[in-house]
């Protein structure tokens with residue numbers, strides 16, 4: 408006799424169940440500054456959401472923050488990105504996120520479902536008086552979510568302040584589920600609810616129809632694709648090197664304008680390297696997915712060389728950190744590039760690397776660490792004289 412379920416058993420089958428309201432991700436931090444941070448998370452159904460936060464030392468003083476646009480408090484959404492403003496520099500804050508399901512959103516009435524609250528997490532705002540920097544750089548993860556734990560473990564002390572994903576975290580963009588499964592959840596399980604990551608685009612993040620939606624989920628510093636930030640004695644610049652083929656390549660069907668994008672960045676790069684902030688720094692480090700040298704002769708590399716090469720060479724840049732080639736190594740300073748270029752490894756087991764950057768006023772050390780925990784090579788920089 409064929410086995411048939413009872414009515415009660417049938418109800419337990421997931422297909423028959425109405426999906427319950429849930430947080431699809433833990434909160435993840437973006438755009439950390441001295442005075443603010445952006446808290447992001449995703450719900451499975453439209454909700455009315457906010458962040459509760461407080462100075463860790465003053466838990467009695469809880470503040471609440473929504474996103475407000477032109478007088479309207481943002482609601483009935485699933486992708487949350489809430490900026491916590493007016494924070495004190497160099498302080499520890501605790502926070503949790505709260506989402507209340509909106510079952511029906513009418514002009515004059517709203518029907519709410521359950522309210523969900525995340526665990527409590529904490530973060531530190533940037534201390535502008537800090538004399539140290541600690542950055543964990545990963546590159547070319549290429550849709551391998553298990554790599555994050557392997558790579559993060561290579562840092563050792565866990566004393567990094569932030570993680571910079573230096574391009575090609577994905578093969579191409581397919582949708583929200585990919586972002587959740589291949590980046591947000593694995594990173595939140597390790598660090599991203601307490602320390603932010605910066606998602607720099609490589610040539611692969613520009614591909615796939617969902618590439619247009621990335622900005623809804625992530626927010627880099629100054630909410631820009633390329634940006635600069637000071638951590639302790641280090642002035643970091645992160646560039647978006649765009650696609651690897653010429654804009655008129657068949658693959659892009661006329662939808663690529665990366666030459667002018669890189670040219671615009673080169674003008675900006677010259678300006679930021681001449682800024683008072685850069686001149687005050689003891690070290691200047693540039694992060695860019697496609698290295699301008701040692702990266703073949705495709706258009707992306709050659710155009711990066713053409714537009715960024717002279718600016719980097721004349722801009723007192725101390726080091727460039729890249730990925731892209733899947734061939735890890737350190738290329739010491741030479742005539743073409745009077746600064747060392749570190750290139751991180753590829754996504755395959757045995758080829759995965761991180762770049763561990765730590766600096767104080769006496770020196771900067773960048774270690775290229777293979778997943779075997781061997782230090783492949785390192786760059787040591789002495790602080791140069793202040794230029795300002």
Ligand SMILES: [Fe+2]
Pocket residue numbers: 574575609610611696730731732
């Ligand atoms: Fe790449």
